[in-house]
Amino acid sequence: MSPSASAHRVNIFAYVEGNQVVVECSFSKTRPVRAGQITVYAGASDQILLTGTTDDAGVFRFPVPDQAKTTGLRLALQAGEGHANQWTMDPGEFASAPSPTPQAPPQAAEQPSPPDPTPAPAPPAGITAREVEAIISTLLDAKLDAKLAPLRRALLEDQGPRLQDILGGIGWIMGIIGVAAYFRRRV
Amino acid sequence: MHIAEGVLSPMILGAGAVLAGCGTALGLRRLSEEQLVTTALLASAFFVASLIHVPIGPTSAHLILTGIVGLLLGWGAFPAILMGLALQAMLFGYGGLTVLGVNTWNMAFPAAILGLGLRPWITRGGRMQTLAAFACGAGSVLGAGLLTAASLAWTEEGFWQAAQLLLLAHVPVALAEGAITALVVAFLAKVRPETLPSPRR
Numbered sequence: 001m002s003p004s005a006s007a008h009r010v011n012i013f014a015y016v017e018g019n020q021v022v023v024e025c026s027f028s029k030t031r032p033v034r035a036g037q038i039t040v041y042a043g044a045s046d047q048i049l050l051t052g053t054t055d056d057a058g059v060f061r062f063p064v065p066d067q068a069k070t071t072g073l074r075l076a077l078q079a080g081e082g083h084a085n086q087w088t089m090d091p092g093e094f095a096s097a098p099s100p101t102p103q104a105p106p107q108a109a110e111q112p113s114p115p116d117p118t119p120a121p122a123p124p125a126g127i128t129a130r131e132v133e134a135i136i137s138t139l140l141d142a143k144l145d146a147k148l149a150p151l152r153r154a155l156l157e158d159q160g161p162r163l164q165d166i167l168g169g170i171g172w173i174m175g176i177i178g179v180a181a182y183f184r185r186r187v
Numbered sequence: 188m189h190i191a192e193g194v195l196s197p198m199i200l201g202a203g204a205v206l207a208g209c210g211t212a213l214g215l216r217r218l219s220e221e222q223l224v225t226t227a228l229l230a231s232a233f234f235v236a237s238l239i240h241v242p243i244g245p246t247s248a249h250l251i252l253t254g255i256v257g258l259l260l261g262w263g264a265f266p267a268i269l270m271g272l273a274l275q276a277m278l279f280g281y282g283g284l285t286v287l288g289v290n291t292w293n294m295a296f297p298a299a300i301l302g303l304g305l306r307p308w309i310t311r312g313g314r315m316q317t318l319a320a321f322a323c324g325a326g327s328v329l330g331a332g333l334l335t336a337a338s339l340a341w342t343e344e345g346f347w348q349a350a351q352l353l354l355l356a357h358v359p360v361a362l363a364e365g366a367i368t369a370l371v372v373a374f375l376a377k378v379r380p381e382t383l384p385s386p387r388r
Contacts, residue, residue, distance in 0.1 A: 009191060009281055080352060082190035082339055161238060161279045169274040170231045176270060177227035184220050 010036075010083040014075050015149045016064065016093055018142060023060040023087070024153070025077050032058025037078040043071030043091075068094045095141075189275070189290055190338060192283030199338055203289030210265035210295060218263045225382060226267050229256045234271040237281070250360070253331065254324030254368040257298025258309060259382065264302065268295040289338050297330025298323075306384050309372060316376065317369045324368025325361040332357045 010033060014023040021040075025033035036054040040062065041047060049067065054060045065073070073089040195203075218226060229252075236252040257264045269291045275281045282290045301323045308319035336350035375382050 009189070076193075078194075080349070082194050082335060082349075084191045084194045086193070165278040166235060166238065169234050169278050172274055173227055173230045173234060173270055177223055177230075181220070181223050184223070 010077060010079045010085050012038075012075060012077040012085045012087045013153060014073075014087050014089060015152060016089075016145055017149065018145075019064050020061050021064055021068075021073070021089070022149075023054070023062075023075055023077075025054050025058045025060070025079065027079070027083070032056065033077070033079045034058065036060075036080075039076045039078075040065070041074040041076065042067045043074060044088075045071070049073070064094055189272075189282035190286050190293075190335060192285050195286060195289060195338060196341060199341060200285055200289060203286070203292050203338070205288070207265065207269065207288040207291040207295070210262065210292065210299065211269050214260070214262040214265035214267075214299075217261060218266070222260065222263060225259055226263055229259060230267040230270045232256075233268060234274055237275065250364060250367065251294065251328060251331070252364070252367070253294050253298035254301070254320075254327040254364055255371050257295075257300075257302030257327055258305070258320065258323050258368065258372065259302070259384065260299075261303045261306075261384070262299050264299045265291065265295045268298070293334040293338060294327075294331045296334065298327040301326045301330065309383060312376065316372060320369040320372035321365035323365075325365030328357050328361040328364045329354065 010025065010027050012023065012025050014021055016022075023038055025036045025038070027033060033054055034056055036058070037051065038054065038060050039051050040049045042049055042065075049065045050062060052060045052062060068089070069091055072091045072093070075087045075089070077085050077087075079085075233252050233256055236250045239249060253264065253268060256267050260267055269287070272282060272287055272290050272294070273284070276283050276287060305319040305323045308315045309323075310316075332353040333350065336353050339349040372383070
């Protein structure tokens with residue numbers, strides 16, 4: 001239980017890792033949200049697919065739901081005291097996730113837990129070019145997901161307000177008061 | 188204390204907007220021309236204050252400075268705080284434009300009421316002045332916490348849970364705010380007594 005007197009807003013960020021969706025939640029300046037309520041919706045609709053709470057590191061993991069590939073996902077976070085935020089994931093983000101449907105290469109579906117599955121055993125002689133392509137693209141996607149996740153997180157990381165914003169805001173206030181003074185004078 | 192977008196129901200958002208609008212209109216009517224510069228300074232201070240984190244015990248908290256705003260401006264606290272909150276929402280992403288009314292009301296109303304109510308003691312000077320300034324600073328924070336909890340009462344979080352968390356978290360902030368308000372008032376009384384509200388207003 002951490003009272004968040006200093007929190008201004010809460011950040012939510014999610015990405016696909018293997019066949020799991022990883023949701024990371026933090027207050028500004030990388031303080032994790034503990035026991036934040038997460039609701040997963042199917043795309044823009046109000047249909048709730050599942051709910052969960054974040055752990056001590058502000059992370060919540062769940063397997064990719066079947067609907068995700070067609071509708072995408074909308075993740076809503078309730079962190080208490082009026083702090084809330086949302087994150088949407090396009091259907092395209094799940095294209096790489098190994099699906100339970102039969103057309104996916106069996107090698108990837110059998111190894112759900114490690115983030116980058118070790119290369120499958122040498123393909124039997126009768127394998128077609130199409131199957132090789134499918135396997136390679138699955139492996140590449142998994143590797144790229146793992147490599148890109150920190151990058152995407154860094155892009156999203158909350159730097160807090162910049163000096164330009166602060167000075168700009170003060171400038172706005174002075175300007176508004178200046179206009180107010182002008183109109184008062186004229187009356 | 189900034190409630191985010193998408194938490195409150197449209198009814199509460201509407202009520203907050205109407206109340207904040209009334210307060211702002213009243214504040215604008217009461218503001219005299221000489222007070223405009225004070226308003227600008229206080230709005231700027233409020234705008235920046237939430238960025239300054241003060242370490243208190245295990246956590247850190249930021250000041251909101253609404254107590255001083257209410258003490259010096261009375262109903263004028265509404266336009267000043269509205270301006271600060273609007274810019275915080277647009278430039279920093281704190282709160283949001285749809286919740287602007289609710290957030291303004293929650294922060295400005297306790298400050299304005301306490302500031303106006305405690306004025307007689309502020310102008311008297313001496314120990315009562317310090318005490319009244321402290322009460323105004325601390326009370327504005329706690330009042331804002333209570334109103335924020337009340338706005339959250341109709342969400343799934345419920346009033347009691349939100350109120351407990353918000354009040355607990357803000358007790359140290361309230362003490363710090365009270366001390367700073369008392370210091371500022373003592374300083375103004377010595378250096379610029381004319382900025383303090385006069386008894387007749």
